[in-house]
Amino acid sequence: MNGATTSTTKLTYLKEQGIHPFLISITEQQINGPIDDFLKHAEVLVINIPPRLKGTIIESYIDKMKLVLEAILRSDIKNVLFVSSTSVYGDLSGTVTEATIPRPNTESGRQLLATEQLFLDALDINTTIVRFAGLIGLDRHPVHFLAKKQSLTNGNDPVNLIHLNDCIAIISAVIKKQWWNEIFNAVYPDHPLKKEYYPQEAEKKGLKLPEYDDVTMAMGKKIEPNWLLDVKKYRFNTPIQS
Numbered sequence: 001m002n003g004a005t006t007s008t009t010k011l012t013y014l015k016e017q018g019i020h021p022f023l024i025s026i027t028e029q030q031i032n033g034p035i036d037d038f039l040k041h042a043e044v045l046v047i048n049i050p051p052r053l054k055g056t057i058i059e060s061y062i063d064k065m066k067l068v069l070e071a072i073l074r075s076d077i078k079n080v081l082f083v084s085s086t087s088v089y090g091d092l093s094g095t096v097t098e099a100t101i102p103r104p105n106t107e108s109g110r111q112l113l114a115t116e117q118l119f120l121d122a123l124d125i126n127t128t129i130v131r132f133a134g135l136i137g138l139d140r141h142p143v144h145f146l147a148k149k150q151s152l153t154n155g156n157d158p159v160n161l162i163h164l165n166d167c168i169a170i171i172s173a174v175i176k177k178q179w180w181n182e183i184f185n186a187v188y189p190d191h192p193l194k195k196e197y198y199p200q201e202a203e204k205k206g207l208k209l210p211e212y213d214d215v216t217m218a219m220g221k222k223i224e225p226n227w228l229l230d231v232k233k234y235r236f237n238t239p240i241q242s
Helices: 008-016 035-039 061-073 107-120 164-176 194-204 226-231
Strands: 002-005 020-023 044-047 079-085 094-096 126-132 134-136 161-163 183-186 221-223
Touching (some): 002 008, 002 035, 035 061, 061 107, 079 107, 079 164, 126 164, 134 164
Parallel strands (some): 044 079, 134 161
């Protein structure tokens, strides 16, 4: 198994995990590193490269992914799992499923959606899109960013989260069970309200509780993993509540 990273410090870690490490970075103009050797003799590629479009960093993510696709098409790769995000649904409200038409309202969401279509349109490969919700696991949890904040106004919105354990299990299931040419919402099917969930999680972790103002009764989006649950019969492993 091959694995690519942009960080020299992670090369040893990958090797320790039994992964053949490659140092590869991608710009809008070129791929730096032995991309053809990395893809050689492989039939499946998992792409987990998030856009860098926050703050002062602005890039054309779609141009970078076009270069990746060109490398894939000259390789032996037959199946691609593209890690996307539920951010492609933007500010939709109510229940959202895989049948819902995405309406991204951020540049990151728009470029992710365009990249999804780029790979889905590539006829020489099979592409599955996995739209992950907010990630929790190990020391990662959005409550760390919300702790101490006051006058939050989205307390009546449902949470859309997924644990790292299920992220790995879903990716593994796609590959092992050959779930190609599909689109999945990867979201834990439990959606407590933010004003209830985050104070509880903050208290468990010994953090100052975020405070919500009930200034709006508008309901945010509740993203359901219908295709995973109802069609593929996947069962989530790890609850979002500790």
